[in-house]
Amino acid sequence: MSFDLIIQNATLPDGRSGIDIGCRDGRIAALEAGIIAEAGQVIDAKGLLVSPPFVDAHFHLDATLSLGTPRMNQSGTLLEGIALWGELKPIQTVDEIIDRAMRYCDMAVSQGLLAVRTHVDVSDADLKTVQALLQVRENVKDYLDLQLVAFPQDGVFRAEGADKHLLRALDMGVDVVGGIPHFERTMADGARSVTWLCEVAAERGLQVDMHCDESDDPMSRHVETLAYETQRLGLQGRVAGSHLTSMHSMDNYFVSKLTALMVEAEMQVIANPLINIMLQGRHDTYPKRRGQTRVRELRDAGLNVAFGSDCVMDPWYSLGSADMLEVASMGLHVGQLSSRADMRWCFDAVTELPAKILGLEGYGIAVGNKADMVLLQAYDPIEAIRLKPTRLAVVRKGRVIAETPPKLTTLSLEGRPGEVDPASFRPGG
Missing domain, CATH: 3.20.20.140 (Metal-dependent hydrolases)
Structure with missing residues (x-):
């Protein structure tokens, strides 16, 4: 089995994490942890939020x-x-x-x-x-x-x-x-x-x-x-x-x-x-x-x-x-x-x-629905509203149609981290 696109290690809006999303022929064909298959493109979500558009x-x-x-x-x-x-x-x-x-x-x-x-x-x-x-x-x-x-x-x-x-x-x-x-x-x-x-x-x-x-x-x-x-x-x-x-x-x-x-x-x-x-x-x-x-x-x-x-x-x-x-x-x-x-x-x-x-047909992150989704530089929906995060990848019909580099700030402060990722500032984090 092969896919056009696999997004690995995603967090979904309903709270499920560590999920892989396999896309084929413009649809979501698999939604589970640890998909092992060939793909035309693989994106590591690194635990970040993947939302419907x-x-x-x-x-x-x-x-x-x-x-x-x-x-x-x-x-x-x-x-x-x-x-x-x-x-x-x-x-x-x-x-x-x-x-x-x-x-x-x-x-x-x-x-x-x-x-x-x-x-x-x-x-x-x-x-x-x-x-x-x-x-x-x-x-x-x-x-x-x-x-x-x-x-x-x-x-x-x-x-x-x-x-x-x-x-x-x-x-x-x-x-x-x-x-x-x-x-x-x-x-x-x-x-x-x-x-x-x-x-x-x-x-x-x-x-x-x-x-x-x-x-x-x-x-x-x-x-x-x-x-x-x-x-x-x-x-x-x-x-x-x-x-x-x-x-x-x-x-x-x-x-x-x-x-x-x-x-x-x-x-x-x-x-x-x-x-x-x-x-x-x-x-x-x-x-x-x-x-x-x-x-x-x-x-x-x-x-x-x-x-x-x-x-x-x-x-x-x-x-x-x-x-x-x-x-x-x-x-x-x-x-x-x-x-x-x-x-x-x-x-x-x-x-x-x-x-x-x-009345959008096939909307949402579920098997059989259209492979339309957004990878956000945030870990959950509430954090997404708080941060208005970078859209790292926008996917339409299983194809990436827009990409933006993550927002990262370099710090030059003695004793402090060299880099700040806004998504890392979370309750208890």
């Missing part, structure tokens, strides 16, 4: 890396970001969108991020963003799973013709139905948009992922309508509510009712910690609201909750690096998810849990 359940690839074009967001608010994006759309070209998106995908691969759900603005008749990202999806299909959401950024009813543009985008091959009900002109139009968009998804057999209640207003309650339509149309398990930041301002009694409705509808939830903590609470003095939705409570109620990064260097967020461990760390801190179990869960929130939302 990171997954970003919520991103905007059409706007990424556009920071400063045509100007900077001076107020730092969501609404100015939307206005700025409106200034950029008519002057950017399809090729420029493709170039930015491809450069971001390169960055993502270097960070072990191999699956992304991106929202694609369909508000304009020319659908340049859709043309561009359909091409990008084709370009990267061999090494990155890219799922596209038809997103009417300016409101499906607020922007003239956006409803027709959205349907055209779906006809062109966009995967998921999106929406932004809190940005419609009235609460009534917002609710009407949720109903129409869910009916479109039901008719076409598609998933729904809706920007919902990205607001500090506790009366922004479109997620209630989304839960209702999910159940009415039999979309259980196919609908995600993204952001849901108004839930941090709602009274606890209403949240208790709302959470039960969401559970009944089997909704999925995507929080975006970096952006939520940056954009929300902008009108507060002090106390100032954190902005992130009720991650712990929704998770504990039985909902599948994941973290997304949302933006990198665009009109809404001037930072970011495609590092989902940075996202997990922010979600951990903002949500005060500080127990060992909670921190371990935050790692799942950027790997296994968003993979379920995207």
Whole structure:
């Protein structure tokens, strides 16, 4: 028996250690200690963590890396970001969108991020963003799973013709139905948009992922309508509510009712910690609201909750690096998810849990699954979140597609070690 690749002496996210991973024909063919076999390539993990690839359940690839074009967001608010994006759309070209998106995908691969759900603005008749990202999806299909959401950024009813543009985008091959009900002109139009968009998804057999209640207003309650339509149309398990930041301002009694409705509808939830903590609470003095939705409570109620990064260097967020461990760390801190179990869960929130939302086939470190994985310069998931470690090797279909030398620092201090490995600083170590 021979393999294309063997990773020896790996520690897995579930705590198993000393495991060898044998890969053949793009799949994991063996997972056990002490594999003795020939292989085209052998990597000694040296006890370090081998994880399934990171997954970003919520991103905007059409706007990424556009920071400063045509100007900077001076107020730092969501609404100015939307206005700025409106200034950029008519002057950017399809090729420029493709170039930015491809450069971001390169960055993502270097960070072990191999699956992304991106929202694609369909508000304009020319659908340049859709043309561009359909091409990008084709370009990267061999090494990155890219799922596209038809997103009417300016409101499906607020922007003239956006409803027709959205349907055209779906006809062109966009995967998921999106929406932004809190940005419609009235609460009534917002609710009407949720109903129409869910009916479109039901008719076409598609998933729904809706920007919902990205607001500090506790009366922004479109997620209630989304839960209702999910159940009415039999979309259980196919609908995600993204952001849901108004839930941090709602009274606890209403949240208790709302959470039960969401559970009944089997909704999925995507929080975006970096952006939520940056954009929300902008009108507060002090106390100032954190902005992130009720991650712990929704998770504990039985909902599948994941973290997304949302933006990198665009009109809404001037930072970011495609590092989902940075996202997990922010979600951990903002949500005060500080127990060992909670921190371990935050790692799942950027790997296994968003993979379920995207419906990724063959995901995870198990025999028969796709041989997609990341070797990290850390020994366990909690340490990975703490260190945001170097991705020593990124593997796709059993082939190494990215490598980075380990981070090591040389010390010149009398009586102290000559070298410092950040992964060596562990509890009791």
